[in-house]
Amino acid sequence: MTQTFTHKAAAAAVALLAASAASAQDMVVRIGHVGPISGAQAHYGKDNENGARMAVEELNAKGMTIGGKKAKFELVAEDDAADPKQGTAAAQKLCDAKVNGVVGHLNSGTTIPASKVYNDCGIPHVTPSATNPKLTQNGYKTTFRLLANDNALGAGLALYAFDALKLKKVAIIDDRSAYGQGVAEVFKKTAMAKGIQIVDEQYTTDKATDFMAILTAIKAKAPDGIFFGGMDPQAGPMLRQ
Numbered sequence: 001m002t003q004t005f006t007h008k009a010a011a012a013a014v015a016l017l018a019a020s021a022a023s024a025q026d027m028v029v030r031i032g033h034v035g036p037i038s039g040a041q042a043h044y045g046k047d048n049e050n051g052a053r054m055a056v057e058e059l060n061a062k063g064m065t066i067g068g069k070k071a072k073f074e075l076v077a078e079d080d081a082a083d084p085k086q087g088t089a090a091a092q093k094l095c096d097a098k099v100n101g102v103v104g105h106l107n108s109g110t111t112i113p114a115s116k117v118y119n120d121c122g123i124p125h126v127t128p129s130a131t132n133p134k135l136t137q138n139g140y141k142t143t144f145r146l147l148a149n150d151n152a153l154g155a156g157l158a159l160y161a162f163d164a165l166k167l168k169k170v171a172i173i174d175d176r177s178a179y180g181q182g183v184a185e186v187f188k189k190t191a192m193a194k195g196i197q198i199v200d201e202q203y204t205t206d207k208a209t210d211f212m213a214i215l216t217a218i219k220a221k222a223p224d225g226i227f228f229g230g231m232d233p234q235a236g237p238m239l240r241q
Contacts, residue, residue: 027069030076031056032094032125034087034104034114037079040207040233044106048128049077052103080110082206087114095121108132108178115143132182150179154186161187161225162194171200171223173214173238175230180206184229191227199223206230211238 033052035045056073064071076099080087087110094102095117102118102125105111111130118125119140126144127135133149161167170191174184188198199221202214215238218226228235 027066027071029066029071029073030097030099031073032076032078032097032099032102032104032123034078034080034090034094034102034110035106036082036110037077039081039083041082041106041231044129044231045079045082048104048106049075051128052077080105080107080114082107082110084109084113087111088117090114091117091125095123099123101125103128105130108135108182111135112178115140118142130179132178134178134182150183150186154183155190157183157227158187158190158194158196161191161227162196165225167196167224169197169199169221169223169225171202171218171221171226172198173202173204173211173218173226173228173230175204175206175208175234177206177230180229180231182229184227187227187229204230204234206234208234209237211241215241 031052033049035048036042037045037049053075056075059073064073076094076097078090078093080090087105091102091114100123102123104125105114105127106129108130111127112132112135115125115135115138119142122142124142124144126146128146130145131147131150131153133151135145135149136143161170172184172188174180192198200218200223202218204211204214211234228238
């Protein structure tokens with residue numbers, strides 16, 4: 001995810017959330033942000049947080065008003081380390097702080113459980129990147145996202161594998177996270193419908209660094225390509241190996 005995208009996504013999210021502060025007497029609009037600021041995915045989280053911070057600074061520079069009163073925006077940043085339990089704890093912390101809205105979380109695995117926390121305390125949140133369809137299937141009126149879900153993403157990747165890459169046989173690896181597993185399942189379903197043969201399915205975790213065993217197993221099946229559902233801290237080492 002590029003800094004440009006995260007900035008635009010955060011700006012859109014902050015603008016959407018601003019309306020929730022219209023009744024605030026002091027017109028201080030506190031926007032929470034949650035993402036993995038520590039751990040292997042910190043580069044994503046820091047980009048997203050910086051994007052949200054830039055959006056807040058731009059809004060303040062424009063002298064935005066809500067209900068005829070000048071509004072001052074403040075960013076309240078929390079770290080979920082891409083961990084579901086830490087994600088719900090961060091969400092509860094923002095609820096307790098009574099922020100007006102939240103930009104985040106980054107991962108489907110943290111966003112889905114956090115969405116219930118925000119729903120229970122009535123705080124709107126907008127994720128710029130969580131794609132698992134289950135996020136919006138709960139029907140929470142406080143939950144929003146800015147991009148297509150895995151039903152579109154996984155299918156699009158499968159169509160690309162078939163139409164552009166002309167792959168006949170594919171092996172699938174996923175990291176068992178809400179994102180990785182979800183996008184891999186949709187890819188598999190769509191790929192099979194197009195006639196691609198799934199020759200092997202292997203699983204890892206979002207903490208793993210050694211993939212030689214599963215790659216050796218896949219090599220024996222002689223696929224034309226490998227689909228990986230997961231993030232770059234695993235995809236990079238996997239590609240090298």
